[in-house]
Amino acid sequence: MALAGTDPIEELYARGVTDGLPVVPPTRERVARAVEATGRAAAELIAEVPPNYGRATVEKIAINAVMAGCRPDYLPVVIAAVEAVCDDAFDLHGVSATTNAPAPLIVVNGPIRHRLDINCGAGLFGPGWRANATIGRALRLVCVNVGGARPGVVSMSTFAHPGRYTYCIGEREEASPWDSLAVEHGFAAGDDTVALLAADAPITVYDQRSRTAPDLCATLAATLAVIEHHKMTHWGDTLLVLSPEHAAIVAGDGWGKADVRRFLFERLHRPVHELVPGVNGGDGLPEHVLRKFADPAHDATPIPKFRKPEHLKIVVAGGSAGRFSAVVPGWTFSKGSNLVLRRIR
Amino acid sequence: MHDGVFFEDHGIPTATVISSEFVRAAAAQAQALGAGDYKTVVVAHPIQPLTREEVRALADKAFDDIVARLTRR
Amino acid sequence: MTEYLDPTDSVAVPRKTAPRPASLDGKVVTLLDISKAKGDHLLDRVEELLRERAGVKTIVRKKKPTFARPAPDPLRQEIVGATDVLVEGLAD
Numbered sequence: 001m002a003l004a005g006t007d008p009i010e011e012l013y014a015r016g017v018t019d020g021l022p023v024v025p026p027t028r029e030r031v032a033r034a035v036e037a038t039g040r041a042a043a044e045l046i047a048e049v050p051p052n053y054g055r056a057t058v059e060k061i062a063i064n065a066v067m068a069g070c071r072p073d074y075l076p077v078v079i080a081a082v083e084a085v086c087d088d089a090f091d092l093h094g095v096s097a098t099t100n101a102p103a104p105l106i107v108v109n110g111p112i113r114h115r116l117d118i119n120c121g122a123g124l125f126g127p128g129w130r131a132n133a134t135i136g137r138a139l140r141l142v143c144v145n146v147g148g149a150r151p152g153v154v155s156m157s158t159f160a161h162p163g164r165y166t167y168c169i170g171e172r173e174e175a176s177p178w179d180s181l182a183v184e185h186g187f188a189a190g191d192d193t194v195a196l197l198a199a200d201a202p203i204t205v206y207d208q209r210s211r212t213a214p215d216l217c218a219t220l221a222a223t224l225a226v227i228e229h230h231k232m233t234h235w236g237d238t239l240l241v242l243s244p245e246h247a248a249i250v251a252g253d254g255w256g257k258a259d260v261r262r263f264l265f266e267r268l269h270r271p272v273h274e275l276v277p278g279v280n281g282g283d284g285l286p287e288h289v290l291r292k293f294a295d296p297a298h299d300a301t302p303i304p305k306f307r308k309p310e311h312l313k314i315v316v317a318g319g320s321a322g323r324f325s326a327v328v329p330g331w332t333f334s335k336g337s338n339l340v341l342r343r344i345r
Numbered sequence: 346m347h348d349g350v351f352f353e354d355h356g357i358p359t360a361t362v363i364s365s366e367f368v369r370a371a372a373a374q375a376q377a378l379g380a381g382d383y384k385t386v387v388v389a390h391p392i393q394p395l396t397r398e399e400v401r402a403l404a405d406k407a408f409d410d411i412v413a414r415l416t417r418r
Numbered sequence: 419m420t421e422y423l424d425p426t427d428s429v430a431v432p433r434k435t436a437p438r439p440a441s442l443d444g445k446v447v448t449l450l451d452i453s454k455a456k457g458d459h460l461l462d463r464v465e466e467l468l469r470e471r472a473g474v475k476t477i478v479r480k481k482k483p484t485f486a487r488p489a490p491d492p493l494r495q496e497i498v499g500a501t502d503v504l505v506e507g508l509a510d
Contacts, residue, residue, distance in 0.1 A: 008422070017425050026423045051347070052377040054427035063425045093347075094486030097370070145425040153373045156366075282394075286455060335484040347488040348450070348506060354433045355498045362460065362507030371509075379430035388460075392510040397459045400508075404463035411464065412472060415447075415503045417438045 012067070017145050019137065019165055023067035034062035037072035038079065046079055047086035050093035052148030056082050060146055061138070068138035068166075074116060074131060076344050077194060078138045081106050084196040084342040085139065091337040095198045096149035099156050102331035103163040104143070105199035105239070106136055107315060109182035110192035112344055113170040120170035122319030125202055125326070136166030161201040169317060175244040176316035177251035184257070185341050192344040197239055197313070198337035200227075200329040207246070208323045213253035216246060217260055220325060221267045224312075225305060227329040231275045231284045233303045236311045236332030237339040240264075242325045243318040261309040268305035272296050275303055313339060346374040350383060360414040362407060364390035386410045439502065442472040448501035449477060454485040457508035464505060485509065 008025040012018055024030065035042045035058055042059035049056050058079065065078045085092045085104050095102050108118050119129040127133060149155040151164075173180045173189075182193040205223045210216035220240065227235060240260075242250065250260060276296050277284035285296070285303070293299045306312060311332070318324070331337050349361040363371055363385045375383035387410075388403045395403075412418060439445060447468055449461045461479070468474050480497060482489040489497075497504065 012422070026425060028421065028423065031423050048429075051374060052429065054429050056427075059423070060425065060427055063423045067425060091486055093488065094484075098486065141425065146427045148374075148377050150373070154370055154377070156370050336486050348452075348482070348494070350433055351488075351494060352498065352504050353436045355494075356434075356436045357498060357501060357504050358436045358438050359504040359506065361509070362505065364508070364510035367509055377428075377430055378433065380433040380435070382435060383433075386507075388508070390510060392454075392456050392508060395456060397456075400456050400459035401463040404460045404467065407460075408464065408467045408471075411505055412442060415438065415505070416442060417440050 018067070019140060019144070021165070024069050026063045026066045030066045031059065031062050034066050034070070034072045034075050035059055038062070038075045046082055049082070049086055049142060049147035051096055051154060054146035054148060056086070056142055056146045061142055064141040064145055065138040068141055069130065069134040070138050071130070074135050077108065077112065077116065077135050080194045080342040080344040081135070081139045081196060082142055084194055084340040085143070087340045089338045090196060090198065090340045092143070092147065095331060095337055096143060096147060096155050098331065099158045100331055101157050101159045101161050101200055102198040102337070103161060103167050104139055105163065105197045105328060106139065106168040107181060107195040107197070107239070108168070108170045108193070109173065109180045109187070109195070110344070111190060112192035118168070118170040120172035120317050124169045124317055132168045133166050136168035140164060140166065163199065163201055167199065171315040172244065172317040175247070175320070177247055178257050178316070181313060181315050182341060187341070187343065193341050194344060195339055195341045197237060197328065197339050198331040199239065200331065202241070202326040202328045205325045205327060210249060213250045213255040213259070214263065216249050217263045218267070220327070221264050223327045224264060225268055227305070227327070229281065229283055231281060233275060233285065233305055234307050234334055235305055236307055236334070236336065237313055237330040238306070238311060238332065239328035239330065240312060240314045240325065241318065241328060242314065242316050243322050244316060244320050245323050246325050247316045257314045260314060261312045264312055265304065265306055265309035269302035272299040272301045272303055307334065346371050346378065346383070350375060350378045350380040353380065353383065358415045360386050360411045362386045362388060362411070364388055364392050366390040384414065386414055442468070442474050442503065444473065444475045445502040446476045446478065446500065447474050448497050448504045449479050450489070450497065450504060450506040451479070451481040452485040452506060452509060453482055454508060454510065460508045461505070
């Protein structure tokens with residue numbers, strides 16, 4: 001597209017190819033430098049991006065990454081993220097079209113966090129780090145410009161959330177008492193990876209006074225209990241971000257991630273009679289579940305908030321000071337989106 | 346929309362029933378898939394809070410449109 | 419004049435619209451439930467009305483696993499091979 005005459009920032013906005021913020025004009029030179037940094041051919045097809053199934057070649061990804069403000073050496077992370085969201089298990093079709101609010105959250109593991117200065121510490125969900133700000137933004141621009149997920153047109157989210165501008169963090173592996181998210185999913189500690197979750201906005205959990213793993217996990221459970229709404233059940237992949245201080249409390253009691261998951265999973269059950277539509281809220285168990293019980297209004301069978309303990313994904317991240325955790329709800333009902341990991345190459 | 350466009354392209358007349366809030370999204374998606382003239386059958390939004398009887402009433406209202414969409418009528 | 423590269427990709431290839439029969443008389447009609455809640459209530463009533471008024475030959479009920487994804491290829495092929503027309507719903 002040739003844009004003559006006027007301010008390039010205005011021209012690009014007028015073309016409808018931005019996220020509303022100014023973009024870096026994708027000149028041939030800038031895009032060529034970005035493509036070169038990947039060591040791949042410009043025409044190599046990385047994925048077809050739902051819902052329009054536009055072709056995300058290395059060059060198309062590079063154009064969007066340049067516009068987002070990426071440095072050329074960020075490109076391999078953006079490419080891995082595009083691969084991950086286009087995996088069928090992620091269901092980008094649903095993520096982009098739903099009236100619910102998910103945005104793809106990128107969680108980076110491995111040494112590349114240091115090479116690219118990806119923030120894993122204080123303020124990691126917020127502004128101030130070019131890598132976090134622009135890698136997540138590049139993925140968003142690919143979803144809109146190549147995938148066709150134009151907000152209010154094809155992407156019909158009622159609210160969306162600010163993570164649809166950019167949503168990229170690193171795990172603070174150095175402050176974690178446990179294996180990283182990537183290692184738990186079969187990668188080596190030295191591998192560079194992205195993990196993609198169709199995620200709601202983070203909910204901060206304040207707990208300054210718990211000194212034991214069960215006390216702290218009881219607080220976390222109460223926040224997990226209200227994901228979507230307090231009677232939603234059978235939910236899937238959801239991210240729990242423990243601050244280093246909170247992680248130290250849990251690990252200090254000798255608990256591993258599996259112990260946390262088991263505790264939370266078991267605690268997050270409610271009897272059928274509390275989940276009937278019309279009891280404490282009009283929503284509740286869907287009809288196909290209610291039909292399994294002869295007298296739901298008096299049935300005490302426990303129903304789980306999460307389908308399996310393994311759906312509770314745990315990372316350690318955030319500033320050294322602060323007794324907070326964050327719950328990042330997934331958009332992960334049965335047969336919906338799942339966490340997808342990819343190696344960065 | 347992907348399913349409807351697929352079936353039409355494979356020779357099966359298709360009536361896709363959607364709620365009124367999604368008319369624009371459906372048209373944009375059909376356009377992007379190369380089926381700019383794809384027509385849907387529209388019922389009133391919202392659906393989710395309705396009772397079974399209320400949803401059945403929507404079917405009664407939409408039935409003529411569905412038949413018209415599938416035939417030369 | 420500066421030239422910028424295009425960040426979008428348009429893949430649309432023109433699709434056909436199927437030819438219509440004069441009526442549904444003697445036709446096989448498939449009702450595809452997209453698995454969004456309440457869609458089955460709508461299709462139940464459509465089925466009754468088709469039986470009462472349209473003189474169809476057979477009504478086949480199918481359901482895709484989730485509204486959040488296009489129907490899986492095997493289901494699509496199964497439907498294409500066995501129906502004259504299709505009603506799908508209910509997207510809201």
